[in-house]
Amino acid sequence: MIQGTLDLLILKTISxxxxxxxxxxxxxxxxxxxxxxxxxGALYPALxxxxxxxxxxxxxxxxxxxxxxxxxxxxxxGAKQLKQELAQWERLSNAIGLVIRAV
Amino acid sequence: xxxxxxxxxxxRGRVEEELARELRFxxxxxxxxxxxxxxxxxxxxxxxxxxxxxxxxxxxECRDMRKAKPIEEFEQDTRYAAxxxxxxxxxxxxxxxxxxxxxxxxxxxxxxxxxxxLRPLPYREPGRLVRIFTSNRAWPKFPxxxxxxxxxxxxxxxxxxxxxxxxxxxxxxxxxxxVRLSGFAVTGGFFHVLGLKPAIGREFDQNDEMPAKxxxxxxxDRMWRSRLGGRRDAIGRKIVLNAVPYExxxxxxxxxxxxxxxxxxxxxxxxxxxxxxxxxxxDPKFRGAHYLDGIARLKPGVTVAQAEGEMNAGMRQLAREHxxxxxxxxxxxxxxxxxxxxxxxxxxxxxxxxxxxxLLLGCVNSANLLLARxxxxxxxxxxxxxxxxxxxxxxxxxxxxxxxxxxxxxAMGAVLAFAGVKILLKLLPADFPRSGDIHLDAPVFAFxxxxxxxxxxxxxxxxxxxxxxxxxxxxxxxxGRSSTSSRRTLRLRNGLVMSEVALACVLLIGTALxxxxxxxxxxxxxxxxxxxxxxxxxxxxxxxxxxxxxxSVFYRQVLAQISSTPGVEAVGVGSDLPWTGxxxxxxxxxxxxxxxxxxxxxxxxxxxxxxxxxxALGIPIVRGRAFDAGDEPGAPGVLIINEAMARYWKHGDxxxxxxxxxxxxxxGKDWLTVIGIAKDTKDTPQNAGAEPAFWWxxxxxxxxxxxxxxxxxxxxxxxNRVADRLRAVARELDPTLAVAEVRTMEAIADGxxxxxxxxxxxxxxxxxxxxTLAAIGTYGVIAYSVNQRIPEFGVRMALGAGPRDVLRDVMxxxxxxxxxxxxxxxxxxxxFARFLGNLLYGVKAADPMVxxxxxxxxxxxASLASYVPALRATRVDPMRALRAE
Numbered sequence: 008m009i010q011g012t013l014d015l016l017i018l019k020t021i022s023x024x025x026x027x028x029x030x031x032x033x034x035x036x037x038x039x040x041x042x043x044x045x046x047x048g049a050l051y052p053a054l055x056x057x058x059x060x061x062x063x064x065x066x067x068x069x070x071x072x073x074x075x076x077x078x079x080x081x082x083x084x085g086a087k088q089l090k091q092e093l094a095q096w097e098r099l100s101n102a103i104g105l106v107i108r109a110v
Numbered sequence: 111x112x113x114x115x116x117x118x119x120x121x122r123g124r125v126e127e128e129l130a131r132e133l134r135f136x137x138x139x140x141x142x143x144x145x146x147x148x149x150x151x152x153x154x155x156x157x158x159x160x161x162x163x164x165x166x167x168x169x170x171e172c173r174d175m176r177k178a179k180p181i182e183e184f185e186q187d188t189r190y191a192a193x194x195x196x197x198x199x200x201x202x203x204x205x206x207x208x209x210x211x212x213x214x215x216x217x218x219x220x221x222x223x224x225x226x227x228l229r230p231l232p233y234r235e236p237g238r239l240v241r242i243f244t245s246n247r248a249w250p251k252f253p254x255x256x257x258x259x260x261x262x263x264x265x266x267x268x269x270x271x272x273x274x275x276x277x278x279x280x281x282x283x284x285x286x287x288x289v290r291l292s293g294f295a296v297t298g299g300f301f302h303v304l305g306l307k308p309a310i311g312r313e314f315d316q317n318d319e320m321p322a323k324x325x326x327x328x329x330x331d332r333m334w335r336s337r338l339g340g341r342r343d344a345i346g347r348k349i350v351l352n353a354v355p356y357e358x359x360x361x362x363x364x365x366x367x368x369x370x371x372x373x374x375x376x377x378x379x380x381x382x383x384x385x386x387x388x389x390x391x392x393d394p395k396f397r398g399a400h401y402l403d404g405i406a407r408l409k410p411g412v413t414v415a416q417a418e419g420e421m422n423a424g425m426r427q428l429a430r431e432h433x434x435x436x437x438x439x440x441x442x443x444x445x446x447x448x449x450x451x452x453x454x455x456x457x458x459x460x461x462x463x464x465x466x467x468x469l470l471l472g473c474v475n476s477a478n479l480l481l482a483r484x485x486x487x488x489x490x491x492x493x494x495x496x497x498x499x500x501x502x503x504x505x506x507x508x509x510x511x512x513x514x515x516x517x518x519x520x521a522m523g524a525v526l527a528f529a530g531v532k533i534l535l536k537l538l539p540a541d542f543p544r545s546g547d548i549h550l551d552a553p554v555f556a557f558x559x560x561x562x563x564x565x566x567x568x569x570x571x572x573x574x575x576x577x578x579x580x581x582x583x584x585x586x587x588x589x590g591r592s593s594t595s596s597r598r599t600l601r602l603r604n605g606l607v608m609s610e611v612a613l614a615c616v617l618l619i620g621t622a623l624x625x626x627x628x629x630x631x632x633x634x635x636x637x638x639x640x641x642x643x644x645x646x647x648x649x650x651x652x653x654x655x656x657x658x659x660x661x662s663v664f665y666r667q668v669l670a671q672i673s674s675t676p677g678v679e680a681v682g683v684g685s686d687l688p689w690t691g692x693x694x695x696x697x698x699x700x701x702x703x704x705x706x707x708x709x710x711x712x713x714x715x716x717x718x719x720x721x722x723x724x725x726a727l728g729i730p731i732v733r734g735r736a737f738d739a740g741d742e743p744g745a746p747g748v749l750i751i752n753e754a755m756a757r758y759w760k761h762g763d764x765x766x767x768x769x770x771x772x773x774x775x776x777x778g779k780d781w782l783t784v785i786g787i788a789k790d791t792k793d794t795p796q797n798a799g800a801e802p803a804f805w806w807x808x809x810x811x812x813x814x815x816x817x818x819x820x821x822x823x824x825x826x827x828x829x830n831r832v833a834d835r836l837r838a839v840a841r842e843l844d845p846t847l848a849v850a851e852v853r854t855m856e857a858i859a860d861g862x863x864x865x866x867x868x869x870x871x872x873x874x875x876x877x878x879x880x881x882t883l884a885a886i887g888t889y890g891v892i893a894y895s896v897n898q899r900i901p902e903f904g905v906r907m908a909l910g911a912g913p914r915d916v917l918r919d920v921m922x923x924x925x926x927x928x929x930x931x932x933x934x935x936x937x938x939x940x941x942f943a944r945f946l947g948n949l950l951y952g953v954k955a956a957d958p959m960v961x962x963x964x965x966x967x968x969x970x971x972a973s974l975a976s977y978v979p980a981l982r983a984t985r986v987d988p989m990r991a992l993r994a995e
Contacts, residue, residue: 028132029139047140048163051133052171059175067128077132
């Protein structure tokens with residue numbers, strides 16, 4: 008996976024609604040139709056880093072099944088960051104697309 | 111952010127626990143999902159674990175993500191460093207001792223610098239206080255005349271206030287034995303100038319300077335507590351000074367320090383017990399007597415130079431008004447601080463310099479030791495680099511070690527400094543200014559800590575940078591034995607050792623010079639024989655001993671009784687004892703047939719003495735005779751002069767010469783005859799030469815000077831018994847007089863050597879410390895290079911080289927380092943010697959013998975330090991050395 012994309016994927020995934028770690032991993036696998044097999048182990052350090060940077064925040068809540076889990080939610084700064092990263096991603100993929108088609 | 115940091119730092123346990131819970135939840139969810147897919151119960155859990163990855167590793171990575179990392183790393187580094195240091199106790203102990211000694215030495219000296227030079231004087235805005243002196247072509251520094259002072263005070267513009275004072279010790283009678291109080295007669299507003307206020311009562315004003323005002327006194331806190339019971343109603347009480355009742359009008363608080371005086375100087379500090387108003391202005395036309403010490407407070411913004419200019423203009427004005435009695439006199443205005451500590455400033459700075467050199471040496475030595483260790487740890491570093499440690503992290507680790515050592519050294523150093531200051535205060539000469547202000551306190555401690563940190567980083571940096579240089583392959587392949595980096599390290603270490611030897615050499619030269627001048631001092635003839643002489647001061651109340659006759663009658667009785675005591679060889683009374691202060695006059699006398707030296711007046715220290723004085727003190731009468739019983743009031747006037755004064759006679763013989771103190775000597779009775787020439791005694795042993803001096807016979811003294819005098823008794827008996835006998839005799843003759851300051855002449859002489867001895871002892875101790883450190887450094891480097899060259903020695907010995915060749919080779923190496931260091935040390939040392947300046951006596955700064963001796967010691971130390979490793983090199987077993995290669 009390209010460096011930095013994991014952050015983008017996490018931010019995007021929880022931008023819709025707060026999720027716990029396992030759900031984030033599942034969601035990414037699911038939406039990408041299993042094309043993006045993220046290393047589950049890499050998810051947690053990334054979450055801690057994002058939390059440390061103040062882009063996401065976490066709280067312990069009950070899940071639908073009544074279990075206690077740590078839910079991550081986007082902060083205001085996180086939403087801004089997501090917007091920036093998305094724009095940058097668009098630019099990058101467009102550029103790559105142009106190069107590929109031109110050849 | 112800060113909150114998060116704080117959370118991850120202080121509530122780490124909670125964070126870790128949450129992470130564990132979070133991962134557990136993840137594993138359970140994953141397993142549940144697997145089971146839902148139909149994976150058997152047993153495999154589901156392990157599949158979940160496999161998909162998640164290593165839990166410990168995740169936890170570690172999460173920890174890394176949290177920014178409290180630096181602090182955690184610091185903790186980790188510290189723990190690691192402590193473990194590593196504990197593993198090599200020899201190294202650690204050497205390092206700690208090196209640092210503790212050097213940091214301790216510097217801290218102790220810094221507390222002296224702080225107390226003596228930096229701390230403000232204990233007066234209000236002391237920066238504006240100045241001392242006022244006069245000077246003329248013969249006298250660079252002289253006291254002021256009372257009437258001149260009064261005129262100055264009346265006309266001052268640059269000054270806020272001005273006062274004058276003169277020593278006025280008085281016997282205090284009362285319950286028990288009469289004691290002699292250290293006192294000063296001061297003009298009105300003396301304490302106001304200093305910015306001090308009485309604790310109770312009032313201070314003197316200018317009205318109190320009228321003689322008719324009655325006798326009043328201000329007493330010190332100590333006197334108030336010990337003699338007046340510390341009661342607030344002490345004001346108005348009467349105390350008997352000089353056999354006259356004085357009314358106490360004020361009590362000064364604790365901490366009133368004497369600002370210093372010129373003649374018969376009283377030590378600085380809380381040394382004065384009673385102040386009385388100065389009333390002795392006399393005839394305003396008579397302005398020849400200069401004996402007041404002047405002190406003044408400058409107006410804000412006025413410079414010392416401006417004030418001096420105004421004072422000199424005033425002096426010229428006075429000279430016009432009084433028909434030239436002030437002709438040729440100038441005024442000197444000096445900052446009070448400079449007056450008090452100026453004399454000791456050089457000594458303190460020299461000590462600071464010496465301690466600084468020791469600290470520098472300590473740092474160099476530490477760097478050297480650390481470097482040696484860094485080389486030995488090359489493999490460890492290479493291994494850790496290979497395992498993925500970054501260079502920054504390794505440097506951080508190594509620096510942590512040296513800072514830890516420095517802090518440990520600082521802690522031990524602080525203890526040493528604490529003890530050192532205690533010892534310093536014991537060694538300090540009694541008359542050292544502001545010694546009461548010297549103690550180790552918080553700022554000095556803070557300085558020590560800062561010093562330790564800075565030195566930790568400085569001496570740790572080079573080894574850290576060199577030791578962590580990633581030459582991975584080389585180090586792992588060659589075991590760090592003969593790579594270029596270790597050669598570079600060796601070069602650096604050679605440089606360090608040379609600078610250590612150089613620094614030690616500087617201190618050696620300083621010590622040798624001071625030792626040599628001290629020996630000079632002890633060997634120089636004092637001009638008297640201090641052995642077996644007991645002295646004491648005697649004050650006769652002026653009321654009961656108004657004239658010369660009364661005084662001389664009293665002394666005749668005392669001397670007769672003392673000299674009849676068994677064991678007493680000689681006894682005499684004089685206005686002064688050698689090396690305890692003096693008074694002088696300038697002009698005021700004529701020599702028949704002689705003119706003063708060009709652009710000068712005759713001047714001399716003046717004293718009075720009884721016949722036995724010279725024999726009791728062992729001052730030889732070189733020519734002529736001492737006084738005898740025949741030199742009575744009615745008899746022809748006689749004078750004894752010293753050799754320095756005899757040099758005033760250019761045309762005739764000084765012995766038999768005539769001296770007059772009359773303004774217009776006419777008759778033969780106006781002239782005194784020089785009947786004896788006494789051997790010279792200098793003011794203090796350090797002075798270059800003796801000043802001219804003369805003695806009147808007690809029975810012929812022009813005013814009752816001997817009312818405050820000293821008695822000297824040369825006796826076979828024990829000093830205490832002699833003193834007891836003196837007290838008994840004095841009490842029997844007159845219970846109102848005080849016998850004080852009982853000291854042996856040897857103690858007085860010893861006190862006069864205290865300052866040079868103190869300086870010598872300290873600089874010597876620093877030099878010894880420096881030499882030890884340099885020896886450790888040299889030993890370390892040579893031992894290291896021997897280790898490096900073991901294979902080479904093996905080959906050479908296999909090829910037929912004898913142990914002698916190897917020994918010579920290694921020792922030559924040490925000798926070369928020592929020689930280079932010594933050479934640099936001599937160059938620096940000559941500079942240091944110049945800096946010693948007036949601390950040297952009778953020896954030149956670039957004394958070749960001193961330099962040669964210092965060089966020899968430095969070289970011998972370096973050679974000796976390389977002898978032990980050299981010896982080890984000769985014991986190399988060729989076979990084993992070659993096999994190891």
